[in-house]
Amino acid sequence: MSAPVVGVLALQGDVREHMAALERVGARGVPVRRPVELAGLDGLVLPGGESTAMSKLAVAFDLLEPLREQVHSGLPAYGSCAGMIMLADRVLDGHPDQRTVGGIDMTVRRNAFGRQVDSFEADLECAGLDGDRLLHAVFIRAPWVESVGDRVRVLAAAPVTGAADRIVAVRQGALLATSFHPELTGDDRVHAYFVQIVRGVPDLP
Ligand code: GLN
Numbered sequence: 001m002s003a004p005v006v007g008v009l010a011l012q013g014d015v016r017e018h019m020a021a022l023e024r025v026g027a028r029g030v031p032v033r034r035p036v037e038l039a040g041l042d043g044l045v046l047p048g049g050e051s052t053a054m055s056k057l058a059v060a061f062d063l064l065e066p067l068r069e070q071v072h073s074g075l076p077a078y079g080s081c082a083g084m085i086m087l088a089d090r091v092l093d094g095h096p097d098q099r100t101v102g103g104i105d106m107t108v109r110r111n112a113f114g115r116q117v118d119s120f121e122a123d124l125e126c127a128g129l130d131g132d133r134l135l136h137a138v139f140i141r142a143p144w145v146e147s148v149g150d151r152v153r154v155l156a157a158a159p160v161t162g163a164a165d166r167i168v169a170v171r172q173g174a175l176l177a178t179s180f181h182p183e184l185t186g187d188d189r190v191h192a193y194f195v196q197i198v199r200g201v202p203d204l205p
Helices: 015-024 051-060 064-072 082-086 189-199
Strands: 005-009 028-032 043-046 077-080 088-092 104-109 119-124 135-140 144-148 153-160 163-172 175-178
Touching: 005 015, 005 189, 015 028, 015 189, 043 064, 043 082, 043 189, 051 064, 051 082, 077 082, 077 189, 082 088, 082 175, 104 163, 104 175, 119 153, 135 153, 144 153, 175 189
Parallel strands: 005 028, 005 043, 043 077, 077 175, 088 104
Antiparallel strands: 104 144, 119 135, 144 163, 153 163, 163 175
């Protein structure tokens, strides 16, 4: 495959940062705002931002159903933070009318790390990435993954003071999600991993 074409849902959120990261790992990023722009994509990124706003705009732009169709019929997708929420089958602490694209059999809790630690950074072990150095992860009003189904592989967990670690990165087939924002750090290994998924490169055991 030459450079795969990866759409970035461009309704709201840090679209530019994802486009730049995709370009750096050899993909071509294209913004997606209208259903017609979903045609011919090899993959899709759902950016960080605010999942309640993203949900409203996706409904208003008639994009939610086309997104669901694409993702549920096998289009590889990667969601960071709000994008992770958009890929979750179930959301806790969401707005009552909040909708998701779904696809990953997981329950996520919005803004889960709490008010005192709205934003924090941590160095994590993350499975699937090139090299064995830790991944510097930036969390901004991040969700965590409360529970996952059998088909979901947990890639990373983050420490929580006085409690058990929480799941913050997962993969289910061609769907990938992180609670944190690799698009903001300049370490492009998560985007590189996603582009490998898009290219159909088999995962390490
Ligand atoms: N708290 C946001 C939400 O619910 C996510 C924050 C983010 O993407 N940085 O969508």
